Amino acid sequence: MRGTDETSGSLFSYVDLEDRIPAKHPLRKIRQVVNDALFSLDPEFDRLYSVDGRPSIAPERLIRASLIQILFSVRSERQLMEQMEYNLLFRWFVGLGIDDPVWVPTVFTKNRDRLLTTEMSRKFMTAILAHSEVKPLLSDEHFSVDGTLIKAWASMKSFQPKADAAPPDRADGPDDPPPPPSPSSSTAAPEPSHTEIEPMPRKTSRNRNAEADFRGQKRSNATHASVTDPQARLYKKSPGAGAILCFMGHTLMENRNGLIVQAEVTQADGHAERKAALEMVNRHSPGSTRRLTLGADKGYDSADFISDLRQMCVTPHVARKSRHSAIDGRTTRHSGYAVSQKRRKKIEEPFGWAKTVGSMAQTMLRGTERLGAQFTMTMAACNLARLPKLLAT
Template sequence: MMGQTANQDQLFYAFNLEEHIPHDHLLRGINRFLDLSTLREHLAPFYSHTGRPSIDPELMIRMLVIGYCFGIRSERRLCEEVHLNLAYRWFCRLGLEDKIPNHSTFSKNRHGRFRESEAFRHVFEAVLGRCMIEGLVGGEGFAVDASVIKADANRANVTTPEDPKDWPGGDRLSRAVREYLAALEETNPVESDTDPIATPRTVSLSDPQARYTAAPGGPAFFAYSTNYLIDLDAGIIVDVEATQAHRTVEVEATKVMVQRVQDRFGIKPDRLVGDTAYGTAPMLHWMVNDKGIAPHVRVWDRTQRKDETLSSSEFLWNEAANEYRCPEGKPLKSNWRRFKKPRDHATQADTIVYRASSLECSNCSRKSECCPNTSHRKIARSVYEGARDVARRIAHTDEYKQSGKQRKKVEMLFAHLKRILKLDRLRLRGLAGARDEFILAATAQNLRRMAKWLTHAQGVPVAIAR
């Protein structure tokens, strides 16, 4: 006989939310390692002591962790998912009848007390501290890299010096535009209202802090860069920094991240792994001489010639004599006469030019393959060449080859960020908005990594959501 479900209302229900969450659910593993006990104390100075009680900040942080762990990009949809999903309610410590905060609460707190107190950075460092307690951070080797993330900006809605446009909104400028103008005034304050404000060639009218960039072979778009500094043992992100999508700014962000980890956790790596973008002479000098870090980085070197003439690497450097020797044994010096006042001969490009004798070059049998278009040979040596030589020597070691393989861990994190966490395009505008999103995403990645590694190591399976 065909059965039929009886729709009879019960007067009382015995319902235990804990029993309905699978033991291998990802949130169970994350909940074990997410400790927000210090959050309220951290935020206390930013709340009033009178008035109506606000939404619990720990509840909002837990909801945001769910959103970034499971790729729920909209806060409106996040509130709906937490309302419907039992596991999400359990993780947020909500009962079946507890109300979900309105989605506008997140925006109000994010632009207010969360940003003023750096609450997201506090949560990230609390999670990182737990990773260190669990032994997932060795501190011996770090890797650094940057990835470009599209901004929430239309590349057709721009202003240029050739076609200037007014900021949309008139007197009521958007938050992203106000932050951009405030940053300009801070770096280059104007003396009067008539002074022009310096702007890049192409500026987005909706998110002017986003950088107009293009990947090789692809169309240009507005974007920001997320910079990761990871520990090579388990691929834990030890720091993250949001910057404009520009190579020089990305490289400088590395110094900020390494110093911040050293100041707050007392950890300085023995080696730093990166691609060629981090192999500039000033950066190598900072690693070798300022920080005492072994640079496992390919040197940014443009001394190799492509016209089949002799490159500077074929000249022998004599440190004691402060000179080069050409293949024929002739010297190249930075000064051929003595000065009463010693000079360092450094140029604005931080190089010292070493020159051969015009007479010796003109009588040399190999002039055609050395300096066919000039009267004598010149070599521009960087004032940081000593650090570059250290990096070149390391590049021939087995440790360097191993570092090249380990560097793939940071590339995998960027792929996970875009494909699994769905952060291939930002939702918030401005550099501050990009910073919030990148920090929360890095926090979610560290939590997922802990939940996967440590729970498996202790014999409890965890279902990793895709």
């Protein structure tokens, strides 16, 4: 019998969001771990908020909504608020009832930016790793480190000469406006005898985004800076690639299951990876007397970096350069060196996840502080995305 296509039009509907989510949905385990981590951070939230004034958006809901945006690759806060209007899964995870109003996008963004600083994102990641079900998955002796480039929200046209630098040697282009005539010039137009109202200049696409030819110009971080994001740097990691305006994201991974335990964002330069590695090891295991191992690629094969690791009671399992390597047979003769070199390559998987799912290929934020908070939260979401399968086994 054919069914009828009629709208019920019922006045009341009783919907329990808990019954709408499948029992084996992976977000159930993720939500459980997140809620336990947020409960442990309750004293931190109390110190951030005043006891007087209007109540703001609950910090627990702000963090859960930010995780949903990362896990489901929602490209903007406005689209996130739009989807939360009709997506019951999003409402259930964030903690909104079926009749609760969704926040205004700008209000949500303002409240979230005040809460999710780099320090708070690190505390949230630490709370997740300290969970009673997650902690047994971690290794406390063997780690790997690496860095990746994050493209800045700035174009190459914004990379302009600094104010204290000499102007570049190039001729004016065909689209450049002519210089204003000198008042003492004989060709200057005479002063009008009456007042004239000049028309407003029309904004054209050519004036807003004029063509630019960078061929033959010498552009470096010493003489140029981006007017859009002054903290972005022109950098490239591989010899065959082109330099881009970017930041550098760093992660410290434990080698047992490949979970990220520390994250850092710095300006891009040739020494940033080694400096960030030392800071992350110190932050994760301060004053550790247990012998640790740290796997890394050839970019970390530097004499001063290897010396600093040995002073920190860390065995440097760093890939050797073909010439002038600081790693000798004292390290490579052990079987653990080969194991670390094999395991360290798993650190590329969180980078790939962050750039495809977490939208970290090019950030829409400016500055290392805001980008650092977003990068750390993305790496925490990457850990959460892997937990359902890891805990199931």
